[in-house]
Amino acid sequence: MSRLIDQLNKLPGVGPKSAQRLAYHLLRMPEDHARALADAIVEMKERSILCERCQNITEASPCTICQEAARDAHTICVVEEPLDLVALERGRGYRGQYHVLHGVISPMDGIGPEQLKVRELLNRLRDGTVTEVIMATNPTLEGEATAMYLQRLIGPLGIRVTRLARGLPAGGDLEYADDITLARAMEGRQEVTS
Amino acid sequence: MRVTELSLTHFRNYRALELKEIPSGFVVLQGDNAQGKTNLLEALFLLATSRSPRAHREGELIAWETPQDGTAATRLFGCVRRKDGPVTIELLLMGRPEARPPTTAAVAVEDPELLPAQSGVRRRLRVNGAPRRALDLLGNLTVALFRPEDLDLITGPPSGRRRAIDILLSQVDPRYPRALQRYARAMAQRNHLLRRIADRRAGQDELAPWDDTLAREGAFILDSRRSALDRLAQLAGSAHRPLSGDREELSAAYAATVPLAGPALGDGGAAVAQAFLARLGEVRARDIALGQTTVGPHRDDLTLLVNGVPAGSYGSRGQQRTLALAWKLAEAEYLREVTAQDPVLLLDDVFSELDAHRRGCVMAVAGAYEQVFITTTGAELSGQMMPEGSRYVVRAGTVTPE
Ligand SMILES: [Zn+2]
Numbered sequence: 385m386s387r388l389i390d391q392l393n394k395l396p397g398v399g400p401k402s403a404q405r406l407a408y409h410l411l412r413m414p415e416d417h418a419r420a421l422a423d424a425i426v427e428m429k430e431r432s433i434l435c436e437r438c439q440n441i442t443e444a445s446p447c448t449i450c451q452e453a454a455r456d457a458h459t460i461c462v463v464e465e466p467l468d469l470v471a472l473e474r475g476r477g478y479r480g481q482y483h484v485l486h487g488v489i490s491p492m493d494g495i496g497p498e499q500l501k502v503r504e505l506l507n508r509l510r511d512g513t514v515t516e517v518i519m520a521t522n523p524t525l526e527g528e529a530t531a532m533y534l535q536r537l538i539g540p541l542g543i544r545v546t547r548l549a550r551g552l553p554a555g556g557d558l559e560y561a562d563d564i565t566l567a568r569a570m571e572g573r574q575e576v577t578s
Numbered sequence: 579m580r581v582t583e584l585s586l587t588h589f590r591n592y593r594a595l596e597l598k599e600i601p602s603g604f605v606v607l608q609g610d611n612a613q614g615k616t617n618l619l620e621a622l623f624l625l626a627t628s629r630s631p632r633a634h635r636e637g638e639l640i641a642w643e644t645p646q647d648g649t650a651a652t653r654l655f656g657c658v659r660r661k662d663g664p665v666t667i668e669l670l671l672m673g674r675p676e677a678r679p680p681t682t683a684a685v686a687v688e689d690p691e692l693l694p695a696q697s698g699v700r701r702r703l704r705v706n707g708a709p710r711r712a713l714d715l716l717g718n719l720t721v722a723l724f725r726p727e728d729l730d731l732i733t734g735p736p737s738g739r740r741r742a743i744d745i746l747l748s749q750v751d752p753r754y755p756r757a758l759q760r761y762a763r764a765m766a767q768r769n770h771l772l773r774r775i776a777d778r779r780a781g782q783d784e785l786a787p788w789d790d791t792l793a794r795e796g797a798f799i800l801d802s803r804r805s806a807l808d809r810l811a812q813l814a815g816s817a818h819r820p821l822s823g824d825r826e827e828l829s830a831a832y833a834a835t836v837p838l839a840g841p842a843l844g845d846g847g848a849a850v851a852q853a854f855l856a857r858l859g860e861v862r863a864r865d866i867a868l869g870q871t872t873v874g875p876h877r878d879d880l881t882l883l884v885n886g887v888p889a890g891s892y893g894s895r896g897q898q899r900t901l902a903l904a905w906k907l908a909e910a911e912y913l914r915e916v917t918a919q920d921p922v923l924l925l926d927d928v929f930s931e932l933d934a935h936r937r938g939c940v941m942a943v944a945g946a947y948e949q950v951f952i953t954t955t956g957a958e959l960s961g962q963m964m965p966e967g968s969r970y971v972v973r974a975g976t977v978t979p980e
Contacts, residue, residue: 489784491770496780525763529787536786 385411437508439484439501441466449473449482456480461518462505462534464488464527468520477567480518483508488526489533497533505534509541516544518573535576546573579719579919580949581622582664583657589671590617591975604945604967607953608980613972615953619723619924622951625656625667626719626922627745628701628712632727658719661919665718670702713755720749720917722910725926728902732889736879743810743880746909747802750916754802761795764788765871773869785862792874793855796836797847799875800854804832806912807880813908813915814882814901821900821939828904829883835873899931907943920948927953 385407392403410418434440435447442448449455449469459480463469469482485500497503508514517538521527535545549572561569580602586595591614607615623631652671657664703710705718730738748755768788774780811830818828832838836857838850857873858865865872882889882901889901913921923944929937929952944950953972969980 489787491767491774491780491784491788494774496771496774496784525760525791526767529764529767529791532787532790533784536783 438469438482439486439504440469440482441484454479457513458515459518460505460508460514460516461520462531463520464522464530468522471561472520472566472570475563475566475570477570481514485521485530488521488524488530490526500530502534502537506537509538509543514543516546518570519545519547519576531576539576545576547576548573579658579660579922581656581719581922582659583655584618584621585653585655586618586621587653588651589621589654590614592617592621593975595975595977597970597977600949601968602949605949605951606967606969607951607972607977608956608969609953609972610955614975614977615972616725616926618972618977619725619926619951619953621654622656622719622922622924623721623723624669625654626716626721626749628669628703628715631723631725656719660718666704666706667715667718668704668707669715672700672702713752713759716748716755717750717752717917720913720919720921721924722906722913722921723924723926724903724906724928726928726931728906728928729899730902731905732882732898732902739880740876740878742905742909743803743806746810746912747806749913749921751802753798757795757798757802761792761799761875764791764795765874765876768792768871769869772866772871775866776869782862782866789855789858792871793851793858796854796874797851800832800834800836800838800850800878801847803875803878803880804838807832809915810905810908810912811882813911814904817907817911817943818901818904821904821936822897823935826884827886828901829886831881831883831888833879833881834875835877900936903928903932903936903940907940910947914947923947923950925950925952927955929954 388410389400389403389407392398392406393400395403398406410421413421431443432441433443433445435442435450436445437450438447440447440449456479460483461472461478461480462483462485463472464485464487466484469484472478472482483501483505485502485505487495487500489495489497489500509517517534519531519534521531531547538545548569580600582598582600584595584597584600586592588594595618607618609615620630620632623629654667654669654671656667658667701712703712703715705715731742744754744758748758768785771780771784771788775782775785807830811828814830815828818826836850836854838853854874858871861873882905884892884901889898892898892901910921910923925940925944928940932940944952950967971978971980
């Protein structure tokens with residue numbers, strides 16, 4: 385029991401008290417439900433891989449988004465995390481490709497471009513198909529710095545680099561923005577110049 | 579503006595203090611030493627800025643044990659009557675449970691001078707009952723705090739002067755504390771990166787975005803500081819003349835660690851940003867070797883000059899104290915000018931070191947503000963020097979109207 389509480393406590397947003405409550409809830413659960421939950425967790429871990437193109441989490445690579453023929457192949461939208469991609473898809477305003485960095489540059493956390501999917505992004509830009517890269521990193525200091533860093537790499541390749549328009553709450557996550565705000569941010573995106 | 583109500587719970591030596599209907603004018607807090615006079619002014623400063631003027635160890639603010647359930651032990655509450663209406667400010671201070679590992683945010687600020695050091699104290703703020711971030715508190719209650727340590731503004735190290743002007747500007751321009759915060763965080767990131775570069779775990783090309791951010795935010799800080807300093811020097815000159823009876827010319831010099839072309843323009847420093855960026859490039863090798871950012875507003879100095887001579891090397895101790903007083907009076911006047919409202923003056927034990935003439939000058943100037951809190955042991959404010967106003971006796975954490 386205490387092992388389970390410790391594990392739950394490690395989850396984001398779960399304090400010691402909620403961990404206890406959850407553990408007791410799980411204890412009272414019918415055994416087949418508990419097993420289904422445990423299986424789902426393990427299965428997700430075993431089956432999830434990164435899409436070879438966009439680096440999003442998927443069960444089959446390339447992922448369904450990358451395989452969709454109707455999507456615009458000339459535009460890539462760069463996001464920090466898979467959940468940001470989910471938020472943008474929910475908004476339905478965007479019909480291009482994605483690229484998931486899996487984080488932002490933050491030297492104090494030991495994270496540089498090497499630790500992110502930056503090389504994978506540059507590889508996708510090589511064949512000249514992509515004409516615009518949209519930076520949709522969060523408007524935090526680190527999100528901005530990551531966008532600036534990528535702009536310096538991508539700009540010289542002759543590819544247009546744009547940034548989502550403001551209107552997102554400062555320091556706020558894409559993940560929590562509502563659909564209309566997201567659609568507006570996408571429409572009003574602006575050229576990044578260094 | 580003025581404070582009409584103050585309530586303190588478990589704050590320093592106050593178990594429960596409730597002051598209602600605090601009048602305007604002079605509010606004299608009289609009592610022996612170590613009875614809680616200074617703590618009361620500190621509480622008002624905290625309600626204005628969410629920071630303590632003296633606590634490097636802010637844990638000391640919570641003199642009482644934090645309950646196990648994580649509720650706040652220490653509560654400060656104030657009502658402020660502003661020109662545009664009343665505002666209530668509530669500040670809850672809680673000890674951080676030791677077990678919790680430090681987050682990135684908690685180690686973000688490396689330079690304790692530019693921003694107060696991170697401490698184990700968590701704070702929760704409400705303005706008019708609505709939760710606010712510390713940055714959004716500033717400007718609701720503006721204060722000018724006078725205390726014996728002000729002499730350090732003249733004779734002490736640059737850090738105290740930087741902190742003074744940072745607090746001043748933070749009270750009048752909401753963009754300023756944000757720029758300070760972004761600057762400090764970008765610098766912390768850059769310093770980590772410098773060390774990673776020295777260890778060959780990162781490349782120099784990764785510096786660019788942090789240099790850009792530092793230059794942009796730093797230029798704004800520089801430009802704001804220099805504009806304010808010019809005005810402060812003028813106001814200090816006006817305040818100094820009656821105090822000293824001399825005709826010394828006061829001016830100010832901003833010693834920047836990045837080249838500054840021309841005067842402050844009040845434009846956020848677009849030209850300065852370019853020069854700053856170029857300078858960061860020039861010192862890059864040194865910065866990598868030291869693992870530190872060696873240029874920028876966190877290393878600058880600002881000095882008051884008397885007839886062109888730095889105030890710290892001018893005159894006697896008494897004259898330097900007069901200069902410090904002139905600086906503080908200039909700060910108060912600056913707050914009044916920029917916000918078009920009187921700040922609340924907090925005079926903590928400033929009279930014991932002054933002669934009768936200077937005391938009279940200070941009382942005359944202070945009397946023109948809407949509300950002035952003064953602490954005194956009573957000894958130095960005898961007879962005619964005692965200001966007309968309301969008097970409270972402070973004794974062992976109690977405050978009683980006289
Ligand atoms: Zn994909």
